Amino acid sequence: MEGGDIMEGESSREENHVEGEEEHQHGIDKVLRSQRLSSKIADSFELESGRFTSNQGHGPHQAVDWExxxxxxxxxxxxxxxxxGTSPLYVLPGVFPDGIKHNDDILGVLSLIFYSLMLITLVKYVFIVLGANDNGDGGTFALYSLICRYAKVSLTPNQQAEDREVSHYQLEVPNRRLKMASFVKSVLEKNEKVKYLILFITMLGTSMVLGDGILTPCISVLSAVGGIKEAASSLTNTTIMWISVGILIFLFQIQRFGTDKIGYSFAPVLTxxxxxxxxxxxxxxxxxxxGVIKALNPWYIIDYFKRNKKDAWISLGGVILCLTGSEAFFADLGHFNVRSIQISSCCxxxxxxxLAYFGQASYLRKNIEDVSNAFYSSVPKPVYWPMFVVALMSAVIxxxxxxxxxFSIIQQSLALGCFPRVKIVHTSSKYRGQVYVPExxxxxxxxxxxxTLGFKDTLKISNAYGIAVAFVFTITSTFLVLVMVMIWKTNILWIILYVLTIMLAEFLFLSSVLYKFTAGxxxxxxxxxxLVAIMYLWNYGYRxxxxxxxxxxxxxxxxIEIASDPNIHRVPGIALFYTELVQGISPIFTHYVSNVPALHSVLVFVSIKSLPISTVPLEDRFLFGRIEPHELGIFRCVVRYGYKDPRTEWECFREALVTRLKxxxxxxxxxSTLACNEEDEDQVARMMEEMVQTAAGKVDDALRLGDVVYLVGENEVMASKGSSLVKKFAINYGYNWLKRSVRQADEVFMIPKKxxxxxxxTCEV
Structure with a gap:
């Protein structure tokens, strides 16, 4: 037994030794990989461009169990x-503002609603557009980001070689064997005007979604509150308007509390x-x-247009309201995943x-005169009040x-240099995409x-609402076709079918809503x-x-020459010099040294980078490099954020940066110790420990003696002499006015004033 115990003990020690060696080797491999990543920064001090092998990023969605x-x-x-879900409140009144002229018009409109929902909401958004996500995130800027990653069309200077090492961010090239994909990519990259057009379309789509954010609360709350007239006919439109205003003010006042539990809190109500x-x-x-089941026959659409001609085309501006909110399927994708949205949509x-639209149509076939209040009129009297309460709550949701x-769109725009600096408050530690923007x-x-005060009723608001929705649809389809051709490399026949059905229908809707331009x-x-003017001015000045x-x-x-100059005094402490450059040092540095001939013992040039991706993993957040010789104590640190990553308070940021520097x-x-050929492991370990204590001790001494000082450049941008009047106005007045009106760099970075x-x-551009 003792012999067996001895053998077991020897075997156990051998296994532990092997495991220890494996862990040690794994740790060395991990360090070597991290060192290789960090060394890219040192290269970029001298290299304006370079080719780096991209890491294989993780997929946008990890495997998720069915539960x-x-x-x-x-x-x-x-x-x-x-x-x-709340569109049945106002669609049919918007389609028939002057009443129903022919009973079969109800079947024609119902058929239009059914096939519009089928083609655009279900086929386009649920089964096609959701697949065009950018690492799990959707929306206009996500589509733009996706296209920029496959073709160099971005006008914002945020694509450096180092960023290709970030997980999920790879500049891939389409298969050269597919001539059409290569041709489209070539056209996009070589034509500067096309790049500006794509950026403009992105800003246009983003601005239209923000327009949705203004019009949705107005039309939803007004429609829901208007239902009370069924029970209290004495209430005037003015009274309903003021009740709606009160609800809207309350709604916006509670935004500061965040939407951390929005899913579980609101899902039961909407269910x-x-x-x-x-x-x-x-x-x-x-x-x-x-008999309204006959509306499944698309012939009733043709019959409706034959009978009403121009009026039928105009009525499409009301039909499109049944599709409002379809764009939210894509915009809110980052909170969920494709499969979950497909299940909830279809089931x-x-x-x-x-069923709601078919039920309203059945009711109106027997009660044509009630079309102006079709939803509440069709609700059975015994359930009217419960329905009113649920409708009001659903409208608020x-x-x-x-x-x-x-808020999410503004955050994305800000991260990509397309919106003036505003405060982004992350309201949830669990859901990184949930943000609040006070301004x-x-x-x-x-x-x-x-x-609400200006229009007073839903009819005029619906005219405005339809234009915003139609523009978002067509812009999404335009980008989607680019994705199909250049990235998915879809068969040309499927692309033509998409353009001639869904995209053509969307442009038909757009032409109809534009007809109501003067009516709201x-x-x-x-x-x-x-919004586009603000975004473009800011982006232009920023670039x-x-x-x-x-x-x-x-x-x-x-x-090196400046830091080695004996006339430059080195004082204790760590100085974090903020700069937007990754390659090279900002010219503000020399301006600073010429006026203040002193540098801190440890100097770190910090670049806060915003990448056109949703999130940067924490292990890839800080990227360090060092300026030789080591005695200078000068480092480069690129801090990279995705457009959904929270910006931490300065104390947490300082602690994280110093830890990663060590x-x-x-x-x-x-x-350096692995490079030596010493055979004595103990001697190598002692040497390594001494070197670590010496090197890291400089950082500790700097913190102990001088703490951390933040140096921030304050650039005044002016148009150079000889510039055109348009450029002078855009830079000297437009951009600088925006820059003075919004939060300054120290407020955005949450730097303590003391x-x-x-x-x-001053920069002349």
């Missing part, structure tokens, strides 16, 4: 479908709503006229909405979903109240014009300033 998928499907009901409208629709279908949402989407919330509230349709275009710094950057040799120094030491030193400089 989780079903939970997400339930949650999505409370987030995604509020706008689409009840969908069950109610489906059950009532089925009841009305059986009670009044089962709950689509059947309930179809519908508003919430578009407001939240607006935008205030602007949306003022705009919503103004629209101008409103979203006015919003869009203002010009960045390119100025890049062209006038400080070389590595110049930096880890980088330890990796340097490990690399540790901040600003360095001013």
């Amino acid at each position: 989780s998928v079903l939970k997400l499907a339930f949650q999505s009901i409370g987030v995604v479908y509020g706008d689409l 009840i709503w969908f069950l109610f409208i489906g059950a009532i629709g089925f009841y009305n279908f059986l009670k009044y006229d089962t 709950v949402v689509f059947p309930s909405i179809i 519908a508003s919430q979903s578009m407001i939240s989407a607006s 935008i919330n205030t602007l949306l509230m003022v705009a919503c109240v103004g629209v 349709g101008y409103l979203p275009l006015l919003f869009t014009l203002i 010009k300033k960045y390119m100025y710094e890049l062209e006038n950057k400080v070389s590595t040799g110049k930096l 880890e980088f120094i330890r990796r340097e030491v490990l690399m 540790r901040l030193l600003k360095v001013g400089m």
Whole structure:
């Protein structure tokens, strides 16, 4: 027995030794990989471009068990479908503003609604567009980001070689064997005007979605509150308007509390709503006229157009309202996954909405005069009040979903340099996509109240609403065709079929809503014009300033010369010098040294990078490099964020940066000791420990003696002499006014005032 124990003990020690060696080797491999990643930064001080092998990123969706998928499907009901689900409140009154002229017109319109929902909502969004996500995120900017990753069409200077090493972010090239994909890619990359057009279309689509964020609360709340007239006919439109304004103000005031539990909190209400409208629709279908099932025959659409001609075309501006909220399927994808949205759409949402419209049509076949209030008139009297309460709650939820989407869009735009700096508040530690933007919330509230007071009823608002929705549909389809050709490499016959059916129908809807331009349709275009002007001015100035710094950057040799100058005094402490450049040093640095001939013992040039992806893994967040010789104590740190990554408070940021800096120094030491040929493991270990203590000790001493100081450049951008009047106006007045009106860099980075030193400089662009 003892001999057996001895053998077992020897075997156990051998196994432990092997396991220890494997763990040690695994740790070395991990360090070597991290060191290789970090070394890319040192290269980029001198290299303007380079070819790096991309890592294989992870897929946008990890494997999710069916229980989780079903939970997400339930949650999505409370987030995604509020706008689409409440559309039965106002669609038919919008289609027939002057009443129903012929009974069969109901069948023609019902057929239009059915096939519009089938083609655009179900086929396009649920089964096609959701597949065009950018690493699991959707929306106009996600499509733009996806296209930019497959073709170099981005005008924002955020594609450096180092960023290709970030998980999920790979600049892939289409298969050269497919000539059409290569041809389209070549056209996009070589034509500067096309690049500007794509950026403009992206801004246009984003602005239209923000228009949705203004109009959705107005039309949803007004429609729901208007139902009270069925029970209290003495209430005037003015009274309903003011009640709606009160609800809207309350709705925007609670945004600051966030939407952390929005899924589980709102899903039961909207589930009840969908069950109610489906059950009532089925009841009305059986009670009044089962003959409306004939609307499944698309011939009734042709018959409707033959009978009404121009009026039928104009009525499409009302039909499109049945599709409002379809764009939310894609915009809110980041909160869920493709499968969960497909399940909830097909099993709950689509059947309930179809039943609701068929039930209203059955009721109107026998009660044509009630078309102006079709939804509430068709509700059986015993369930009127429960239905009113659920409708009002659902309308508020519908508003919430578009407001939240607006915040996310602003966050994406800001991260890509296409929107002035505003405060982004992350309201949930669990869901990174849930954000609150105070300035935008205030602007949306003022705009919503103004629209409600100005238009007073849903009919005029629906004209404006239709234009915003139609533009988003057509822009999404335009980008989707590019994705089909260039990225998916879809068979040309399928692309032609898509263009001649879904895309053609969307442009037909767009032509109809534009006809109502003077009847309220101008409103979203006015919003869009203002927002696009702001976004373009900011992006233009941002790019010009960045390119100025890049062209006038400080070389590595110049930096070493300055730091080695005996006239430059080195004081204890760590200085974080914020710069937008990744390659080279900002010219503000030399401007600072010429006025303040002193540098801290540890100097870190920090670049806050926003990448056109949703999130950057924490292990890839900080990327360090060092300027030789080591005695200078000068480092480069690129801090990379995706457009959904929260920006931490300065104390957490400082702690994380210093920790990662020490880890980088330890990796340097490990690399140098691995390079020696010493056979004595103990001697190598002692040498490594001494070197680590010496190198990391400089950072600790700097913190102990001088803490951390933040140096931020304050650039005044001016148009150069000889510039055109348009450029002078855009830069000197437009961009600089926006820059002064929004949050400054230190506020965005959450830098404490007492540790901040600003360095001013004028850039002529």
